[in-house]
Amino acid sequence: MEFKTTEIKERVLADNNEAAARTRERMRQSGTLLVNLMGSPGAGKTSVLLKLIERLGTQYRIGVMEADVDSDVDARTIAATGTRVIQIHTGGLCHMDADMVSRALASFGVEDLDLIFLENIGNLVCPAEFEIGADVRMMILSVPEGDDKPLKYPLMFSVSDVMLVNKIDTAPIFDFDFDAAVVRARSLNAQIVCVPVSAKSGRGFDEVVQFLRMRLDERRQMHENN
């Protein structure tokens, strides 16, 4: 038999978009808000999560999905707070794609939750390229990483709705210029909400909590009107 040419014209991420749309629909149906938490390794994703659980956990039913290449350290930390948590291993991959998230959500069960956080793989590049169908994309830039990161990793700042500048308590030690970081992030994404926080001292969390409450109320109203 002869080799013949077959046109495919298929976007490699097409599957991903479909799975993301499925997740978005699932969240809308169950009245749950999905937050994709992204940032470099060690930026403070788990620490920020712990603070948010502390502040929101009494009022909202929270679930956490911990994505890791190959460990369950963070999942144990979250589980110790009594929060429902699921561990997802990516088996060496550097990001979660929408299909992995969709399948994890299916086994996690979302109907009885108001708010789900996905702690993405620590990585400032890949997670930005895979839309997973989250309602809020929240990225963490920590002070020791430097205020030039929006210049070096523009996509992450372009796709995020919120930038938390974490470890702001260490600002005097590092020559981090918060205003410069904000200007750089906004030149990529005019709408991005920027908040300086410290998961250590709790500074800035009033604003983050208020932002999430607003989005949670919107989601709840939308759900009740259906």
Add this chain to the structure above:
Amino acid sequence: MHELGIVFHIIKTIEDVAAEQNLTRVSKVVLEVGEVSAVIPEYLQDCWQWACRRSPLMNGSVLQNEIIPAVTYCESCGKTYETVKHAKVCPHCGSEQTYLLEGNGVQIREIEAE
């Protein structure tokens, strides 16, 4: 750095097409890789042979990468320009009201198969 994941994804897509069209062996895959897609063609090649060895359908197939140049459109003057050379600022008029037209994606163009 997620080239391997992307390679698995491509193989899965082609396996679906092959099942539909009764193809049993793929000899070549032509991929369109956007210049600013953050996929590194050399890494794709590295992952390709390794991943294809695990699939009877794909074993021995060649990956051909066609680079699609990135083009940015300027809303202020209506012209286009090379993204990689000038980034966000329009070289024609200096405006920053610009957006990427193409060169960001990865697409399977065609395959050769029997």
